[in-house]
Amino acid sequence: MASWVLRSFLTSNNFRNGVFHIKRRAHINTRIIDVFKLQPFGSHLSIKGWVKAMRKMKDNIFIDVNDGSCSDKLQVLIPKSKRPESLTYGAAIEAAGSLVMNKNGQIELAAEDVTVVGPCIVLDGYPFAPRKSYPSDYLRQYLHLRPRTNIFGALLRVRDRASCAINEHLHNNGYIHIHTPILTSNDCEGAGEVFRVKPDSENMLKEMAKEGLPLDEAYFDSKAFLTVSGQLHLEAVVRGLSKVYTFGPTFRAENSRTRLHLAEFYMIEAEAAFIESLDELVKIMECMIKDVSKQIMEDCTDDVQILHSSDGNEGSIMSVLEKPFQVMTYDQAINILEKHSGNFTSQARTGQGLSKEHELYLVKHAGDCPVFVIDWPHDIKPFYMKQCVHDSSKVSAVDLLVPRVGELCGGSLREDNLSQLQDKLTKLGLHEVLEWYLELRKYGNVPSGGFGMGFERYLQLILGIPNIKDTIPFPRWPHNCKL
Amino acid sequence: MASWVLRSFLTSNNFRNGVFHIKRRAHINTRIIDVFKLQPFGSHLSIKGWVKAMRKMKDNIFIDVNDGSCSDKLQVLIPKSKRPESLTYGAAIEAAGSLVMNKNGQIELAAEDVTVVGPCIVLDGYPFAPRKSYPSDYLRQYLHLRPRTNIFGALLRVRDRASCAINEHLHNNGYIHIHTPILTSNDCEGAGEVFRVKPDSENMLKEMAKEGLPLDEAYFDSKAFLTVSGQLHLEAVVRGLSKVYTFGPTFRAENSRTRLHLAEFYMIEAEAAFIESLDELVKIMECMIKDVSKQIMEDCTDDVQILHSSDGNEGSIMSVLEKPFQVMTYDQAINILEKHSGNFTSQARTGQGLSKEHELYLVKHAGDCPVFVIDWPHDIKPFYMKQCVHDSSKVSAVDLLVPRVGELCGGSLREDNLSQLQDKLTKLGLHEVLEWYLELRKYGNVPSGGFGMGFERYLQLILGIPNIKDTIPFPRWPHNCKL
Numbered sequence: 021m022a023s024w025v026l027r028s029f030l031t032s033n034n035f036r037n038g039v040f041h042i043k044r045r046a047h048i049n050t051r052i053i054d055v056f057k058l059q060p061f062g063s064h065l066s067i068k069g070w071v072k073a074m075r076k077m078k079d080n081i082f083i084d085v086n087d088g089s090c091s092d093k094l095q096v097l098i099p100k101s102k103r104p105e106s107l108t109y110g111a112a113i114e115a116a117g118s119l120v121m122n123k124n125g126q127i128e129l130a131a132e133d134v135t136v137v138g139p140c141i142v143l144d145g146y147p148f149a150p151r152k153s154y155p156s157d158y159l160r161q162y163l164h165l166r167p168r169t170n171i172f173g174a175l176l177r178v179r180d181r182a183s184c185a186i187n188e189h190l191h192n193n194g195y196i197h198i199h200t201p202i203l204t205s206n207d208c209e210g211a212g213e214v215f216r217v218k219p220d221s222e223n224m225l226k227e228m229a230k231e232g233l234p235l236d237e238a239y240f241d242s243k244a245f246l247t248v249s250g251q252l253h254l255e256a257v258v259r260g261l262s263k264v265y266t267f268g269p270t271f272r273a274e275n276s277r278t279r280l281h282l283a284e285f286y287m288i289e290a291e292a293a294f295i296e297s298l299d300e301l302v303k304i305m306e307c308m309i310k311d312v313s314k315q316i317m318e319d320c321t322d323d324v325q326i327l328h329s330s331d332g333n334e335g336s337i338m339s340v341l342e343k344p345f346q347v348m349t350y351d352q353a354i355n356i357l358e359k360h361s362g363n364f365t366s367q368a369r370t371g372q373g374l375s376k377e378h379e380l381y382l383v384k385h386a387g388d389c390p391v392f393v394i395d396w397p398h399d400i401k402p403f404y405m406k407q408c409v410h411d412s413s414k415v416s417a418v419d420l421l422v423p424r425v426g427e428l429c430g431g432s433l434r435e436d437n438l439s440q441l442q443d444k445l446t447k448l449g450l451h452e453v454l455e456w457y458l459e460l461r462k463y464g465n466v467p468s469g470g471f472g473m474g475f476e477r478y479l480q481l482i483l484g485i486p487n488i489k490d491t492i493p494f495p496r497w498p499h500n501c502k503l
Numbered sequence: 504m505a506s507w508v509l510r511s512f513l514t515s516n517n518f519r520n521g522v523f524h525i526k527r528r529a530h531i532n533t534r535i536i537d538v539f540k541l542q543p544f545g546s547h548l549s550i551k552g553w554v555k556a557m558r559k560m561k562d563n564i565f566i567d568v569n570d571g572s573c574s575d576k577l578q579v580l581i582p583k584s585k586r587p588e589s590l591t592y593g594a595a596i597e598a599a600g601s602l603v604m605n606k607n608g609q610i611e612l613a614a615e616d617v618t619v620v621g622p623c624i625v626l627d628g629y630p631f632a633p634r635k636s637y638p639s640d641y642l643r644q645y646l647h648l649r650p651r652t653n654i655f656g657a658l659l660r661v662r663d664r665a666s667c668a669i670n671e672h673l674h675n676n677g678y679i680h681i682h683t684p685i686l687t688s689n690d691c692e693g694a695g696e697v698f699r700v701k702p703d704s705e706n707m708l709k710e711m712a713k714e715g716l717p718l719d720e721a722y723f724d725s726k727a728f729l730t731v732s733g734q735l736h737l738e739a740v741v742r743g744l745s746k747v748y749t750f751g752p753t754f755r756a757e758n759s760r761t762r763l764h765l766a767e768f769y770m771i772e773a774e775a776a777f778i779e780s781l782d783e784l785v786k787i788m789e790c791m792i793k794d795v796s797k798q799i800m801e802d803c804t805d806d807v808q809i810l811h812s813s814d815g816n817e818g819s820i821m822s823v824l825e826k827p828f829q830v831m832t833y834d835q836a837i838n839i840l841e842k843h844s845g846n847f848t849s850q851a852r853t854g855q856g857l858s859k860e861h862e863l864y865l866v867k868h869a870g871d872c873p874v875f876v877i878d879w880p881h882d883i884k885p886f887y888m889k890q891c892v893h894d895s896s897k898v899s900a901v902d903l904l905v906p907r908v909g910e911l912c913g914g915s916l917r918e919d920n921l922s923q924l925q926d927k928l929t930k931l932g933l934h935e936v937l938e939w940y941l942e943l944r945k946y947g948n949v950p951s952g953g954f955g956m957g958f959e960r961y962l963q964l965i966l967g968i969p970n971i972k973d974t975i976p977f978p979r980w981p982h983n984c985k986l
Contacts, residue, residue, distance in 0.1 A: 114777075218698065
């Protein structure tokens, strides 16, 4: 018996002194996932869930019930005479009876009793009908009811499993989870695309005001912003713990209304000390993505299939993720794009970033395989990236490009040369505000490197979800912050 | 061999075709935690970490090295002749040699080679000296260097293990992790103690402006706030998935400068459908706290001991947490407080909340045992709490009070009576903005209940940490948002 099943038995109070005590006719409340895994035929049990569909036959009613513990629905059979009055599609019910295998070989609950726990006033505006699937932009209008649909239930379970798998993978490899701050006084990375935070109460600001400080900085004695990355904070902690990561909400105040952008999204950022080459970093990234994806596909087979039902592609994405990822330099990438310039609406130019169509083209050109692009121009990357040894116009940075979404991860070695970093920060006028960051290099410095991966884009990749807004329970994007 | 050890071997590239290949004189890079667990005497290995202390003897130098993977320091022995120039306290080093047991029975790395990866300019302001411990408010001045200290390294490892243990416990009990939103348009719970969020760029707001909307609402078409609780969102999801939880950052714009308050803190909030009594809820809370605490004490024995080194109390807290928690009604609590009124600077009055001194007194009165206080006056609790069946002036709410911190958790059954909830929200003027919340009751409603637990207060409880600012890597509180 799997340990999780045992545990659910233990918690249902029928296990005492090492012995199972299942009272005759006692209705043990059981999750539907456990009904299907355990199949305790003949035993009396009760389930609680929502009516997903109903069929009335001559003497009996067949009710499909789901409780969200898995995508499967349990068929409940009840004699017509015992039908409760408010039993409709959408209602929450409790059904008690015995578990049988019916003549079609299906598991069925032959119910003695069905109680409606909460009716569903279907005719007064309930937006879903039984056995119907809806386009994702329709579902997005009902964020509060969307988790009841089959497809979004599957998404939420896979999202949960994916975050577990990421945590497990990183822990197994010695990383320690750090809650980097959401509020920060540092906006030097965001370059204007940050959210400002202050108390809503004007009175509180007045009460806390100090001479010489603008009123709207009174709460923290400084401006406060929502984090765009936990990397700089991780760089502080990694110089004590060697391997650390953060996995939390991240914010961009961009006016990007694309299928790949959110104002609030989740990011995994990992940082390791004593890393001296991009090679090592690239291996860490590839290994994490492959291991985590394998875990998800193994643990969530049914839910992944439901999410791929529209594109039928889950096989192909796994075969993509099993290939060795490719590595090319930025210069090689530009060469390829220049050779195939006829394919683009705007041309790739050396010294500039890549557009989405360039990113996706490079992936296609590699045979639909993920591609690491390394050694980027110094001028278009942030100050903390390490200058390449062989070419001072380049930095040791890496972007991972993947099918469907383009850029999935970005990473780099960090500049660990104190005087070079000092010069850079002085030029940017950041040497005072980032004095603490310089001190990380002054005291017991190490070479370090790390990367960030957008969690929702990763879900888009492995689940074939076109719009990022359908990968997160409550999406926030320009002009939208519902609920 | 424990599976994590095996894994660390597998990832160090010495395991091929099911066989360990340890080359003679090859220096396998090994984490210090693995050195102590594996004790591969005689093998050649290298370690990387920071110098925590040095002792010079006649011919040799003894270096204590720590890499943050555990609290233990590995003693590295090197002949004086091989001492690298910049080897000082605080430096990052790599040491390679063979593992031996010395004549005192200690594990020791007899180094052939020590390289300074990064020196530490100790004399130019490094705030820590070897073998010295510092008061926590001194360490708090150096948030970027604090993770290097023995005590804060221990805290970060325990914090990591505690969040894993909470995730594991909830998953084992069928709960699904939901990322409830950080940004929300809903401020009805916060009552003025919320943070407002808007893009920092005035130009972006102008670009996105719409007629009839205030300029500072242009980004989301509404005001946006930082979440004070994910509960209402969980109540939406629980009506599809039955058991859900969230574990993320939460915000309060209060001007509270106590040892128990932060502006940004972490909260675990769990919600379960089909819960019909406070009894069930109380059991879920007690079971989680006991299970998680046991896990932490088992897995982090050394680190917990380091954190308790100042109060020597870790034994007593576990004995507290092993007792059955007590349950009393609010009325009983008030009775006790009135009988012992001589103990308080301000008196407890029926119909009002409890102050910190009242909370701590009730715990003491119960024999230093955690106490659930149930059935609170309707008038001092939020709108979503369910009216008690036996007394309409009360709601089915519960606070868990514990030693040292007072209130640790708050929970309730949720009002599931549609018309009562409608009346309440209409009186509060919230029926329009919370129309969606009412719809949760209109369609397939269920009785539900849940609770929230402050993660940092929990760490204070089990680790005996007086100030909450010392339980989180980068604390934010009034007048402080450093880094």
